[in-house]
Amino acid sequence: MLQLPDIFDAQNYARVRSALPEAQTMPHWCYTSPEWHRREIDAIFRPAWHFVGLASMLPSRGSFLTAETLGQPVLLVRSDQGIRAFRNSCRHRGSILLEEAQGTCGGIRCQYHSWVYSLEGKLLRAPGTEESSTFDPERHALTDVRWAELEGLLFVTLDENAPPVDQYFGDFAERVARPYRIAEMACVHRRSYHLASNWKLYVEVDMETLHTKHIHRGSIGEQPVVSPPTSGEWITVFHESDHTPALAPGERHLGFPATPGISGAANRGTHFSVLAPGFFLVTAPDCMWWIQKYPETPTRTRVDVGYCFPRASLDRPDYAEVSARYIRRWDQVVREDDWITEFQQRGLPGSTPGCYTPEEHVVHRLDNWILDRVLGAAGDRTPSAQGVPG
Template sequence: MAKDIAGPAAADALREAAGVPFESARAMPPEVYTSPEFADLELEHIFREDWYCIGRASALPESGDYVTCTLAGQPIMVLRDKDGAIKAQSNVCLHRMSTLLEGRGRARSIVCPYHAWTYNLDGTLRGAPAMTLNEGFCKDGYRLPQLRCEEWLGWVFVSLNPDAPPVATQLAEVEALVAGYDMTNYTEAFFEEHVWDTNWKVLAENFMESYHLPVCHAGTIGGLSKLEEMVCVPGSPAFNYHTILKDDTLRIAMAHPSNDRLKGDERRTTFLLAIYPSLLITLTPGYFWYLSLHPKGPGQVHIRFGGGMSDDYANDPDAQQNFADLKALLDDVNIEDRGCTEKVFAGLSSQLAKPGHLSHLERPNYDFAQYIHGRVSRAD
């Protein structure tokens, strides 16, 4: 049975854990993952305040292309308008408040599935049947609320916070780190949505450390990376990362011959980027895949899972088959990760759960705990 500890108590436990230097740090306390009240604090002080990634701009190539999500309880649509700009707005009808669009698709206009109120792509009301007898109704007075939306290196972010600092400002250091990869020119080839039975932070932390690869992924990629070649540096306020060197057994993980931007070991270096709060990117010189996470209470996580290739490989005849083979491997890796992270949450929910000391390969997890503490402490 999950522990039912109040959010402030969990925040106090996290404050104590976060105050320890990395050299003697432990994992975050179990109640930080299992407390419903703490999960509410995260929605209020993290997901309603920071930027959330809905995926790649390349997934919205044409006017009317849209994706939907729910951010901290607010249904949102993100679409490319008739002028070619990507915009975010409320996905709730202004009449009887039904949600409007679902999933992904393309629309010339936005039609409410309840009473057919119809909106233009810019959120203005185009038409509303059988409203002529209401003397107070004026079509021009209706427009779907507009939300913050920014593109950065091909990623699309939304925020409910009108005062959130620009994405590019917060992530300028990341942009410099991966400049030679030209991440803007990676095209999404697949997108899926999943729900796993674990806390969102468990899955985020699982991505942030490769310490688990030899064991959790023994059946797939566990033997492809050497622990002694993993580099885990101290994180920054808006992100953390670690790097792994790949060998040339997977050609599309290497820099393309036409890429003269990367030199030496850079041509086989994989960045594992954790953009706070919940965008997790595996970036190789040839391909990428990502997870964008959103909590569904303390015990479930909604996952936006996508990936694709660098446009450097666009004209290589064998690259698409290589990527299809990689996607099949990633599916197997996800099965392994799901098993591991759901076991972790089951263990966290035990009355006997106690956090152990962190390995030097789990430095990103320590920095993530500092971020969570800094955000949730705003409730004090």
């Protein structure tokens, strides 16, 4: 069995901390070690806000979404009082309450023993307790989960001490969400699956353009970007172009018009953003898509993908024909990134560190952001107090 050094000794990461082009990539154990994985969960994921869906996916009373965050089942539902978030777990014996990823219900019933809850989480019926003089239904209401909406994006956190979501993500709403009118987006396709790779590999491939002309030569091709500074727990690159990047190179003149009301940089190109730790969101002038990553083990990641258009595009008579071009291209690119991250994971155990090329400078910044949090204040530089380094 391979003997590892003290993987939390900051000296082992001195070369990762170096400036480009002298820097080396993170050691292999950062992508394979159970101990490192556990520290990431505690230091990065537990204090974070995690994306679960769009507010537009909860359009009316009884609409619900389910998700799993850090192994905890979560349920969001629209009641007469607005959106509520609960643990998706019966207060009797802990069974899952709603299993579908998305749907509509008139109330919430546990399949195990038919305990029934209102959309506000109040226990309405509890078979088996009728003869009890001590049973208190109010003490068995559904357990609330902290949630927030940011310009149409819904997030949950399991950390009661996490800062408000708009503070956590800093200037993201001002710089991206409002100009691209995210709140006007409707999700038209969503799917979840698992990959045999570390979550960081997928986040890293999201934020570098070196691979696009190799892995995506037929679906994206060359895609030059700039990386503007940000504040808060997010980072972005911007691709300026008159044509949408959401279609294959030969079809970019066959897309939808721009989203009504977009402004500023949204009129000139596309932002590729990571809302830390694992929510990759692409906002283009004509559409939006996401690839969310949830680490389950050091070498297993659950991926949630969503494709979105502004509501105005859904009403067009040519919607089916045009949207099919987008979905075909999105599926192809996702498959290509899925493949290369699993392929990379297979080669990592026992490998020696590599280098960062100039086109991977954002990966270098992200990796150092991870080190700041996993290693804490130890080491040769002060952890970032301003979120992902801009």
